[in-house]
Amino acid sequence: MYAANPNTILITDTTLRDAHQSLIATRLRTEDMLPLARAMDTVGFFSVEAWGGATFDSSIRFLNEDPWDRLRELKAVLPNTPIQMLLRGQNLVGYRHYPDDVVERFVSAAAGNGVDIFRVFDALNDIRNMKKAMEEVKNNGSHLQGAISYTTSPVHSTESFIRLARDLYALDCDSICIKDMAGLITPSAARDLITGIKAEMDIKVCLHSHSTSGLASLSYQAAIEAGVDILDTAMSPFALGTSQPPTESVVASLAGTPRDTGIDLVALRKVRNLCVDLREKYGALIDPISERVDSDVLIYQLPGGMISNLISQLKEQDALDRHEELLAEVPRVREDLGYPPLVTPTSQIVGTQAVINVLLGERYKNVTTEVRDYVRGLYGMPPAPISEEIRRHIIGDETVVTVRPADLLEPIYEKMKQQAEEAGLIRKEEDVLTYILYPSIAPSFLKGERKPEVIPKPQPEPSGAADFPASMEVEVDGEIFAVRII
């Protein structure tokens, strides 16, 4: 819902997508989303991010829920608020590149079933991996939000990100998102980047960060002062930690100022109360670590969870003593690979290779298939060129792909559709997409053979000690009185 006042900060609430993906492993059920979405619809959000990302995978894999049904049901209870989705460029809502015919069908099905705003990104910021999806968003008349995958490295700078913003702007984006998935952006970096984009381009800019390192709220405030238009926030029971800054706090911080969101805190309280109940229902899924500030992100610039993952890999190999060595090796591998932003799948690719290098005591003695494919150019163009030495060492004389990776993929939609129909899997056209995206889960899912995961029981909360004594002594003129504090 666009606000009338152009100074207004617009709020995209992420509770229905990124927040529950970040904190409760994308496990929110549609039946729990609907009352929440209904309450959210009256609040006045610019949009609710409610689809895409890992929700598609999770709903069929763990919840036995049809993501397309969910989308339509959400649409029905959100007549006033645009539904936003996160689209991984040519990866759609999967983990690899799909051919263009699948991208075309997917975007048009998403738009047709209720997505109003598409946030499109690529992990390497390779715009060739985003272009097809972006065109299709425009063809469907939807709002196109182009996203910059934010990271820090010697080859990433305010200027390099502004260049990327220029490309997105030239491709007719309706808004641009600075997508800081690891929570790395500092207040001054946010200020410079937002100021730079706004100075040059007439376009709304959104800041999306995660509170992983504790920087996000500081950077949101700097962004507000720098003229950001849209902020991504999550309702407080699902905010902070690896999720976004709290919606209520950002709304309250602006109340009565020239950039007032226009959102009423009392209306928001109803939404919050629903979230409090859901937090209780799903609480056992929350790893307390994901709620804490991870200051290692600030030192090693590895996203939350990656360091602990690496450490458990070392533990399994009985090599915990090589811990410091590994922390030094990860940035070296990242450098060798041209400084990819560390986010799925690049964080796994870099991290695993670093572990192998440290354990074998020789760098790139063994190389994973993923690193080989990466060097072959199959993931797209790395932010910096890979040195000839590393390339040779890893793929020898093999040629590096320089075309758009998806140009190597043949159309598959019709063939897969026929295959799925013959298997008796298809009841609606969207089932073909489900089948193409998740070919090994989809058959059992589409046949109705899967069971939803059970929600783990919440643990009883510790009672906590009172931080104020229940009674105390008061002395008057040398006489002692006991007073009960109520």
Added chain:
Amino acid sequence: MYAANPNTILITDTTLRDAHQSLIATRLRTEDMLPLARAMDTVGFFSVEAWGGATFDSSIRFLNEDPWDRLRELKAVLPNTPIQMLLRGQNLVGYRHYPDDVVERFVSAAAGNGVDIFRVFDALNDIRNMKKAMEEVKNNGSHLQGAISYTTSPVHSTESFIRLARDLYALDCDSICIKDMAGLITPSAARDLITGIKAEMDIKVCLHSHSTSGLASLSYQAAIEAGVDILDTAMSPFALGTSQPPTESVVASLAGTPRDTGIDLVALRKVRNLCVDLREKYGALIDPISERVDSDVLIYQLPGGMISNLISQLKEQDALDRHEELLAEVPRVREDLGYPPLVTPTSQIVGTQAVINVLLGERYKNVTTEVRDYVRGLYGMPPAPISEEIRRHIIGDETVVTVRPADLLEPIYEKMKQQAEEAGLIRKEEDVLTYILYPSIAPSFLKGERKPEVIPKPQPEPSGAADFPASMEVEVDGEIFAVRII
């Protein structure tokens, strides 16, 4: 440790006082503080807040620890970093006014045993309740930080707080603290207040807030841009929620900017690792509610915990249905009492009277002793005058005290000292102060008859579900491959 660069943001780390008071009920043991303080001493903090507030009460009441010994031991491991304490003006580290002779002795004993910086405040911002303590701080040659108890009400404004700052400045404060104990200050309020003080007074300004409402980090960033000099933060394992914003995040947010704190993140990591262990040790004391954003603070402006306390009072009376009525009554009682900042003890005074008013169905039919004393002027001067109607209703024709409340108190130090000596309680001069401040616990404590509370066992953490599938399917040309994610 003053930094050489005047633009540097100075950091007061609160982990050893406010943070553990806010999150683990002030239960940190001296033996756990010492290694932490030793590590902190190398970091370059402006100060560590490590004494005062509720720590004095808690150490004798729950931990069987001598607060004076703790102070000396902390001093021994903090040769490079000033120790800061929170002093409740004429209340010292207790819950009522003490006569001037006790204030004099206490401040000089605190300074003599290691306190370098005294933050002095009064819950009603009645400077008459602060003056004696402030004079004594100066007499001891220590750093005097005068604090403004921040709140919001129709009689509190940027201008009214600047007036108070003027008074503190005139009383020769070395720095001024905006003490926002409920986490109410917004970015724009922080900006206006800091800009206003700095424009007029040549003095360092500190912002102290709590993350209770999720505003603090936003307001810290606004404060930085407005020229604040000192920020209060807590090490991340004891940060956020009802505690302060994280030290590491604030430090990282400024690294490389003109306001760089000069603090090294890697050095800070050692401190953090110690805190991670302590958080585990004391984890069972943390009420999960105190770690969450409490957006009710933003609507009702009641400090964290107060609403839930009120609700449990209603529950006990089987009157949960009067919940909304009570939420409306609290601000009315606060208004009747001249808008005191809601902080201990005023939050209890206002809250309990509101419950009584609602339950009896008639306002002020019964009145607590505390409200009566408050109206009599025994707590100091309310921010706004109490109407004659309310006054008459509550204390009838009794006169209201207009002198400084402590002027009504006779000196007691020598008399109490003699009393304690006769009881065989005194081994060092400071024991007299302990006896005067906590006359009913002190005897058993000083005789060595108290036992330290047992630290509750940490609960096993829920394992948390992985947020990324361990394996997935990849389809190439219609062929399906299973891939394990590493």
